[in-house]
Amino acid sequence: MNIVVCIKQVPDTTEIKIDPVKNTLIRTGVPSIMNPFDKNALETGLQLKDRYGGKVTVISMGPPQAKAVLREALAMGADEAYLVTDRAFGGSDTYATSYILSQAIQMLGGFDVILGGKQAIDGDTGQTAPSIAEHLGAVRLTYILDMEVEGDKVIARRQVEEGVEVIEASLPVLCTATKESNKPRYATIKGVLTSLRAEIGEITLASLPGSDTTKMGLKGSPTKVKATFTPKRNANCMNIEGSSPAETAGTLIDRLTEAKVL
Numbered sequence: 001m002n003i004v005v006c007i008k009q010v011p012d013t014t015e016i017k018i019d020p021v022k023n024t025l026i027r028t029g030v031p032s033i034m035n036p037f038d039k040n041a042l043e044t045g046l047q048l049k050d051r052y053g054g055k056v057t058v059i060s061m062g063p064p065q066a067k068a069v070l071r072e073a074l075a076m077g078a079d080e081a082y083l084v085t086d087r088a089f090g091g092s093d094t095y096a097t098s099y100i101l102s103q104a105i106q107m108l109g110g111f112d113v114i115l116g117g118k119q120a121i122d123g124d125t126g127q128t129a130p131s132i133a134e135h136l137g138a139v140r141l142t143y144i145l146d147m148e149v150e151g152d153k154v155i156a157r158r159q160v161e162e163g164v165e166v167i168e169a170s171l172p173v174l175c176t177a178t179k180e181s182n183k184p185r186y187a188t189i190k191g192v193l194t195s196l197r198a199e200i201g202e203i204t205l206a207s208l209p210g211s212d213t214t215k216m217g218l219k220g221s222p223t224k225v226k227a228t229f230t231p232k233r234n235a236n237c238m239n240i241e242g243s244s245p246a247e248t249a250g251t252l253i254d255r256l257t258e259a260k261v262l
Helices: 036-052 064-076 094-108 128-136 189-197 245-258
Strands: 002-006 009-011 032-034 055-061 080-084 113-117 139-150 153-160 163-170 173-177 201-203
Touching (some): 002 036, 002 094, 002 128, 009 064, 032 036, 036 064, 036 173, 055 064, 055 094, 064 189, 094 128, 128 139, 139 163, 153 173
Parallel strands (some): 002 055, 002 113, 080 201, 139 173
Antiparallel strands (some): 153 163
């Protein structure tokens, strides 16, 4: 089984700061990590490999420093890693990113399963992985909890608002994982040492002949950001007292009704 896992390097913080001039994230002084949901996707891929055999290839698009999360994936058990990087890819939105990744995946050869996190914690759009499936013409199953392979089909349990849905689809398929999907394994010491010696391949624009460059980079990104800002936080506190729990509850309901919360 050929399994491809898409991972992303993201800032390790919830306190995102915005450059007021460039309207971009300020990453200076902020450590980077593997997107947590992508780590769940990687664990899903490794479990499929453990159960059915095959190869797990991890791929990430970003600057050279993104190799750090690729080495982490190798340390966890991935077999191969590739960094998709080129100045021509700079400024790509989710549409352009998904197109570039789809081209890179096609360059690497056939695939049975593509995995990714449900979203990245720095953008929270949840668009990139499903869009890769669209570019490749593959079936997509989002928010999966677990999956089994039977011949040329997969049976997956996916998280929906009403509960859990069991769905069957034909290979090849793209799936997105959530934190409820599993608990990612830790890297072993042997895995870490092996990852440090491993060669990480690079995929550049020159590696993708025949690709449509009008769908890449800033010029290939239909998303236009008009403004970005950090919301102001206003901390207000109101103490509600009463002679009895019923009176206190009644006052609380009145306050919430006035605030149009209820």
